[in-house]
Amino acid sequence: MSEPVLKIDHLTMQFGGVVAVDDFSMVVNPGELVALIGPNGAGKTTAFNAVTGVYTPTAGTITLLGHNITGLRPDQITGMGIARTFQNIRLFSSMTVFENVLTAHHLRRTSNLLSATFRLNGAEERQMRKDTEELLRRVDLWDLKDEMATSLPYGKQRLLEIVRALATKPKLLLLDEPAAGMNPQETDELGDFIRRIRDEFDLSIFIIEHHMNLVMRISDRIYVIEFGRQIAEGIPEEIQNNQAVIDAYLGGGDEL
């Protein structure tokens, strides 16, 4: 059996007296599409932030392809192959669609400040622009390349954020509620899109989502947490019939 892409062991996140994530463990295997669900405030985004280095875990380890990445900075973690999107879209607002994706190529640069300023990195810059163009064409955003990123319709902004994350050439993609605010049709398209990039870009995907239809349709495996603790794990059918999960959602008054 091959090594898991992401392995979280006994992760605990504590803020003052509040335990947001409590002894949580999970794995994402190569090529797998894993979802993390749970009522609002269950600690899903906190777990994401611990994986991507925004927060330093109070306890526990996080391993990416056998490398311990616990406590590394977000940029280091991105460099090692984890890319993410955000719950509340965070595109670069002063940039065009093209520039947003181009900027994500910065971390794979070999040029330094001087060579870039004096334009001695022409080949690399051309390559970056070529890769950006190719990426945008593949996801049908090329026609919008000169639009300001934040002037795109909402659904396209979500899409662009995913594309921007792809441009960092990740092995694992973390999507934080990508369908939030989308209508049913957009959500359907998004589901297809996520599966497509998983296959085409040879990715593993770890997703937080509230749209249960979407989660049940695309996930290979699902983890459920409540109050920072795992209450269930399994394939979609198992989760749908899990009493603890049903209680958590009905008790929490959340949608299902």
Added chain:
Amino acid sequence: MKKKKWDSASILSALIVCLLYAAVFVAEQMMPPTSMLFTVLKKGATYALVAVSMNLLNGFTGIFSLGQAGFMLIGAYTYAIFTVPVAQRAIVYQYYNGGVVQFTLPVFVAMILAGLVAALFALLIGLPVLRLKSDYLAIATLGFAEIIRTVFQWDKLGPVTNGSNMLRLFPTFNDFNIRNAQGEVTLYLSTLVPLLIAGVCIALIVLLINSTFGRALRAIKDDEIAAEAMGIRLSSHKQMAFCVSSFFAGIGGAMLAMYQTTVQAKSFTTAMTYEILLIVVIGGIGSVTGSCLSSFLFVACSEWWLRFLDQKQVVGGFEVPLLRNGFRLVVFSIIIMIVVLFFRQGIMGTRELPDLLRRRPTRANGGEAK
């Protein structure tokens, strides 16, 4: 990539700039060297460079630094200390037995050194300061500038800095004029050269802004968290921007020393930083063209066009009220407050010269980051 960047608007812009330089060259040979125009151009060039260097931080990286006067001071002193002719040192350093530095560097070497020393200070101060949030960073850099101002006046450093006395007799802009054996000026370059120096430095900053590093800086300005998630290391990129900005502020300081012909630490006040910040704001935060335009406008108004506000004016036997010393600055302040409150985009917003020449500007929405 060149294909994309060198569209007709860019070429036209470059042409305009070249024409302006040619015009200055011709004007300098034709007009009396004491003309106000040249004073404005010299000081304007200096301020333009410093304003653009500040804009690199405030407008392009989103670091709100108020240390510009401190870095200018370092640059001005470095330049002056290393260029006072050895023969004149006994006069300049009269209270310190001619000082400890007993050699002279060529003007351009000293200018680059001025930038490097300023950048070095930026490197040191950047380590603790750049981790701070916007407003704390502003006050910490302001504090740094105050410390520098005090330290350079310390009596014990007198053999190097001349203590609280002024440094003088170093080469100035007038020394760029070419003279014949009789000491008559054969070619006037005292305005063109400072403009060229500022032009080259600003061009370098523009090249940086348009490189992959410049994009990374803009990403940091737009959204630090997203930038970090894209693999951009915040600390090193901010440090880099801070050092580059200080480097050019240091060169700007050296130019200010040349313009003023004397240097004294006490003149590099917080008010100087505020003035440069306000120039950046008027020009448009995030526009190099705007910073340049507004520098020349600001200097022209304060040294030339609005001078009359500071003197009594009698129009047809009637004395205009309010006009006396200081009124110019009051008018200035009011203009600035109007810009700050009602025209937050400034003259240019985030547009540049080529954007103005394009029929459909691509990046001209000038939207402020959230």
Added chain:
Amino acid sequence: MFNTVFPYLLSGISVGGQYALIAIGYTMVYGILRLINFAHGDVFMVAGIIMVYMSASGVPLLVCIPLVLLLTSVIGFAIERIAYKPLRTAPRMSVMISAIGVSYTLQNLVLYITGGLNQIYPTIPFISGSVTIGPATTKVVTVVTPVLTILLVFALVMLINHTKVGMAMRAVSKDFETSQLMGININRVISTTFVIGSFLAGVGSMLYFTNYTTVIQTSGAMPGLKAFVAAVFGGIGSIPGAVVGAFIIGIAENIIKGLDIILFKAGVIAKPMGLATFSDAFTFALLIVILAVKPTGLFGEKTIDKV
């Protein structure tokens, strides 16, 4: 040894009290608006100038004092309404720039009115006299300042803890948006904050300028910056923090002013080192160290950014 240090300590406590009165204005405004009010030091200076001109025009001092405090409060109120309120939803940098603009405007306005000359501060009879305490002879104001400061801070803390507007202030500084949703009149709370801050700066200016006797357009810059450092040192947003920070900075700065003499008399150094030069620099060095080591200051609360 004690006889040498005592006078510096005494004036340190006094200056500390004056800084405290300014620092409260910074810390309260920051607590509510998350804005460094760069113009606050200049409001303090303007209070001094108003006093000079008012007493010069023959208004009796006993009338001057309340009138100056009233006018200073009005100026604080007006600055907020004109320069900050329109930018409530603007990026933080814009508001800070506006504050710097106001500072620049006030200084230039005073430069224009005074012609850039030092103005002699009027003698306020009771506090200008001399008093001898132990080995030190000093102005009465030196002794009055810390007492008055403590009294005013006590009154302020009572106001914040036990009145309705105080409760609103605490709520707004905890959570701006939610307070608004809960029906608190944000604008009134903010205005009150500026009025209180300016009022205290007015009191501070009377004490400070009685001590230093002259006012010029740049007089507010340094005390303002130092008071801000005091506020950061104490933990910005915390009133007791600002007061403690101000006293520490006032004392430290005055001890440094006398360090040459103190060390000389103690036999540590043989000749003066000119260390007094660093009394201002020290404050800022302290600021940079605090920000690097403990950005939340002595009494500040840690906040976590939400991603």
